[in-house]
Amino acid sequence: xxxxxxxxxxxxxxxxxxxxxxxxxxxxxxxxxxxxxxxxxxxxxxxxxxxxxxxxxxxxxxxxxxxxxxxxxxxxxxxxxxxxxxxxxxxxxxxxxxxxxxxxxxxxxxxxxxxxxxxx
Numbered sequence: 001x002x003x004x005x006x007x008x009x010x011x012x013x014x015x016x017x018x019x020x021x022x023x024x025x026x027x028x029x030x031x032x033x034x035x036x037x038x039x040x041x042x043x044x045x046x047x048x049x050x051x052x053x054x055x056x057x058x059x060x061x062x063x064x065x066x067x068x069x070x071x072x073x074x075x076x077x078x079x080x081x082x083x084x085x086x087x088x089x090x091x092x093x094x095x096x097x098x099x100x101x102x103x104x105x106x107x108x109x110x111x112x113x114x115x116x117x118x119x120x
Contacts, residue, residue: 079103085110 052060070076081103084092092105 080106082106083108 049060049063052063067076071078079102081101082095083106086107086109089107092107095101096105
């Protein structure tokens with residue numbers, strides 16, 4: 001799976017310009033074409049949760065329910081790089097912009113963070 005397309009970042013900022021807009025359209029289209037041309041059962045298909053939430057709300061809810069069920073049953077385990085209090089959201093965004101994060105950064109409500117011993 002591919003997430004985020006961090007190649008759209010330059011020095012932690014979202015890159016602008018026609019080149020990056022075209023890449024944002026062409027790269028997912030290329031993945032879709034390759035998926036249909038691939039032999040066997042393995043397929044690569046682009047998936048946009050934002051698209052589903054915006055245009056196919058019923059599908060979004062179904063997918064979200066299935067995802068939460070998989071999490072609850074322990075069938076999938078997200079890779080968590082770091083847990084941070086919500087007050088450090090800016091630092092979390094800066095760390096993400098550097099592109100070195102392996103896993104997810106989880107922001108925790110400040111009251112929960114203090115109970116877990118995280119700085120607030």
